[in-house]
Amino acid sequence: MVGDRSGAASVADVTSAKARPVPSMADVAALAGVSSQTVSRVSTGADHVKPETRARVLGAMKALGYSPNGAARALRYGNFGAIGVIAHRLARTGESRTVEAVVEAARLHGYTVSLVDVRSPSSDDVTAAAARLSHQAIDGLVIIRAETETPAALxxxxxxxxxxxxxxxxxxxxxxxxxxxDGARRAVQYLLGLGHTTVHHLAGPEDSSPAQMRAEAWETTLRDAGRPVPPPYRGDWSAESGYQLGRTIAENATVTAVFCANDEMAAGLCRALHEAGRRIPEDVSIVGFDNIPLADFLWPPLTTVAQDFASIGNRLVELLVEQIQDGAELADSRTIIPVELVVRASAGPPPVRP
Amino acid sequence: MVGDRSGAASVADVTSAKARPVPSMADVAALAGVSSQTVSRVSTGADHVKPETRARVLGAMKALGYSPNGAARALRYGNFGAIGVIAHRLARTGESRTVEAVVEAARLHGYTVSLVDVRSPSSDDVTAAAARLSHQAIDGLVIIRAETETPAALxxxxxxxxxxxxxxxxxxxxxxxxxxxDGARRAVQYLLGLGHTTVHHLAGPEDSSPAQMRAEAWETTLRDAGRPVPPPYRGDWSAESGYQLGRTIAENATVTAVFCANDEMAAGLCRALHEAGRRIPEDVSIVGFDNIPLADFLWPPLTTVAQDFASIGNRLVELLVEQIQDGAELADSRTIIPVELVVRASAGPPPVRP
DNA sequence: AAGCGGAATGTTTACGTAAACATCTCCGGT
DNA sequence: ACCGGAGATGTTTACGTAAACATTCCGCTT
Structure with missing residues (x-):
């Protein structure tokens, strides 16, 4: 076997690195006996190449294992066919679904995606990521959750x-x-409509803008309905934090309804309530946010606010491609994707007080 | 301020596309009154530039909003500082955790990641993705689940x-x-050790190699223990499929233990059992595979086989970078990352037959 | 003061590709 | 036989960068 080095070549001969010549158009041209421009024409599928010549060039390409140099093409064309994506904790919940949608939408527009995952959506981390990407080869940038106030900071x-x-x-x-x-409002109104006196809130971290928006809408909706506004419980999006706070919530017999800022915290809360012997939804009603794929398979199946991640991803890419291709400036364009309450089994009427 | 885009242009003037000249080193050089090579030196941080000159060049860069052209650099250097990743259904389970680990490991090695998401891990889709990426600018390729027999097919x-x-x-x-x-074996042995007569299997799709390996190890372990091997239930990794099959399983009173090929199907199975009034683990014990973040917050918390996705991602990138930088050929290198059984609450002794 | 060495800067070149332009060949029409 | 024209192919050039090589300038030694 040619490629087998596991046995003999114990000495790492550095020359082998050079011994692997990546062929260029010129090499193919030489082998096929044509000019490199003709190779280019075949490579790009341009017109005006005799079928016979084309076949010969294709043969030479295959023989040499030629594939076009992306950098040279990008340099020539002035674009890269790639967009950068800065995401935050890819393996978590909605983030990865947005990324998936962006990747898919980008593909449909003929772009690939360069991904950078940052630990926190703070300005510093995002800036560092953007710097890395801008040294990369991208035509545009999608930032998923940049928790900063001004673009200058980026x-x-x-x-x-x-x-x-x-x-x-x-x-x-x-x-x-x-x-x-709107999502938070619908969740709260749904719970109030079931007869609950008020709705508690298991919120996301304070430095997250969506968490803030959900918390504010929760509070506003309660106030508008003339209901008391209990202090929110403050989690960090993780199921673990939902569980820890849930142990406190479970001890509070006055809590009959909880609106959770995301489904994962809701899952943690559910576990805490189960462990405390409080039934869902008979004793406590729960509504989540995100509609993660597993939401329907938690126990009980989670009533939650569904975000349309696919639409978000599509729209992001659309806006970006518009800027890239038309050079349009869209500084104050804003798209809001509607949200939907998915009613399952985790919320019901409040228990009847004896 | 230079980078401020909040400006007036509410009218999308198409001419702006042309009026937006992306500055090159030559432009910076002209403004700073130096040669472009000096700009290059400043840009790359090379030696032999007088501090005063450097400052002048940096000023010119900022004034023009210069940033280096990635394609030109890549062409010059002969590499891209990027690796391609082909993944399959990013938003699902272990996939995204492996991707996250790869992204992180790549960052540590100084590479960014170009991502392509394919719908199915079939040969055709992966080939198409690889083709797209190879037209892109990447130094190496990570394929997560290429369900094909030979690399030639790719x-x-x-x-x-x-x-x-x-x-x-x-x-x-x-x-x-x-x-x-080993993971499947441990799961089955654990269940047998609890006293179950045999263990049923909720398997993944037949065209998936990990699913096959898990199913085979399940069968082998049962046979080695002299236990009957019931026909496996065949799912498609999704929680929904686990739920549908679970409704059948729930009707079969002889089933006391189920080893699920992944955690999501286990979640679906749990819901079906709950709905049928069969208790977990008192009536039916369940063990999953993957240890997704939510596994600890299902009800009951799921006993499962943990994969070390971070190690897998690291090792993938290590192997790739080794090839890229040393030109090493590693055709039959194979790394197997150990697996661990995480015992939680979804499995216990079988019910006592009256 | 001549000469030397090294730092600072400039000039040339190549990376691989493809557009633009130039050339060449072959065909049919007159 | 000649010419127009179109298809096929070759040649030149530019994309933006940075290495390699060349030059200038300075202060210091002898």
Whole structure:
């Protein structure tokens, strides 16, 4: 076997690195006995190549294992066919679904995606990521959750089209996001409509803009209905935090309904309530947010606010491509994607007080 | 301020596309009154530039909003600082955690990641994705689940370093994967050790290699223990499929233990059992596979086989970078990452038959 | 003061590709 | 036989960058 080095070549001969010549158009041209321009024509599928010649060139390509050099093409064309995506904790919930939608939408527009995952959506981390990407080869940038107030703080390269999702940058950069406030309002109104006196809130972290919007809408909706506003429980999006706070909530017999800022915290809360012997929804009603794929298979199946991640991803890419291709400036474009309450089994009427 | 995009242009003037000149080193050089080579030196942080000159060049860069052209650099350097990743259904389960780990590991090695999401891990889809990426600018390729028998079927560009995860391509391409067989064996042995007569299996799709490995190890372990091997239930990884099959399983009173090929199907099974009034683990014990973040917050908390996705991602990138930088050929390198049984509350002794 | 060495900067070149332009060949029409 | 024209192919050039090589300028030694 040619490629087998596991046995003999114990000495790592550095020369082998050079011994692997990546063929260029010129090599193919030489082998096929044509000019490199003809190779280019075959490579790009251009007209005016005799079928016979084309076949010969294709043969030479195959023989040499030629594939076009992306950098050279990008340099020539002036674009990369790639968009950058800065995401925050990819393996978590909605984030990855938005990314998936962006990747898919990008593919449909003929772009690939360069991904950078940042630990926190703080300005510093996002700036560092943007810097790395701008040294990369991208035509535009999608930022999913840039929790910063001004685009200046991001130190983005000018001339680089950018769109953001779920952010405070509206007015500075084109933004696309789900209707957080409407979602929270619907959740709270649904619970009030079931007869609950008030609704508690298991909130996301304070430095998250969607968390803030959901919390504010929760509070506003309660006030508008003339209901008492209990202090919110403050989690960090994780199921673990929902569980820990849930142990406190479970001890509070006055809590009959909880609106959770995301489904994962709701899952943690459910576990805490189960462990405390409080029934869902007979004793406590729960509504989540996000509609993660597993929401329907928690126990009980979780009533939640569904975000249309696919639409968000599509719209993000649309806005970005518009800027890239038309050079349009869309500074104050903002798209709000509607949200939907998915009623399952985790919420019901409040228990009857004896 | 230079980077401020919040400006007036509410009218989308198409001319702005042309009026937006992306500055090059030459422009910076002209403004700073130096040669473009000096700009290059400043840009790359090279030596032999007088502090005063450097400052002047940096000023010119900022004034023009210069940022280096990635394509030109890549062409010059002969590499891209990017690796391609082909993943399958990003928003699902272990996939996204592996991707996250790969992204992180790549960052540590100084690479960004170009992502392509394919619908199915079939040969055709993966080939198409690889083709798209190879036209892109990448130094190497990570394929997560290429369910094909030979690398020839993938039509990968030669000269392109490749590693695969969870695949049948061992012997052809360097591979990294969790110890599927050991995980399944541990799960089954654990259940048998609790006293169950036999263990049923909720399997993954037949065309998936990890699903096959888990199913085979399940069967082998039962046979080795001299236990009857019931026909497996065949799902498609989704919680929905677990739920549908679970409704059948729930009707079968002889089932006391089920080993599920992943956690999501386990979640679906749990819901079906709950709905049928069968208790977990008192009536039916369940063990999953993957240890998704939510596994600890299902009800009951799911006993499952944990894959070390972070290690898999790291090792994939290590192997790839080794090939890229040393030109090493690692055709039959294979790394198997150990697996661990995480005992929670979804499995227990079988019910006592009256 | 001549000469030397090294730092600072400029000039040339190549990376691989494809558009633009140039050339060449072959065909039919007159 | 000649010419127009179109298809096929070759040649030149530019994309933006940075290495390699060349030059200038300075201060210091002898």
């Amino acid at each position: 130190a983005l390269p000018p001339h680089l089209p950018v769109v953001v999702s779920d952010s405070r940058l509206f007015g500075h950069l084109p933004a696309v996001g789900a209707d957080q406030s | 039509a990968l560009p030669p000269h392109l370093p490749v590693v695969v995860s969870d695949s049948r391509l061992f012997g052809h391409l360097p591979a990294v994967g969790a110890d599927q067989s």
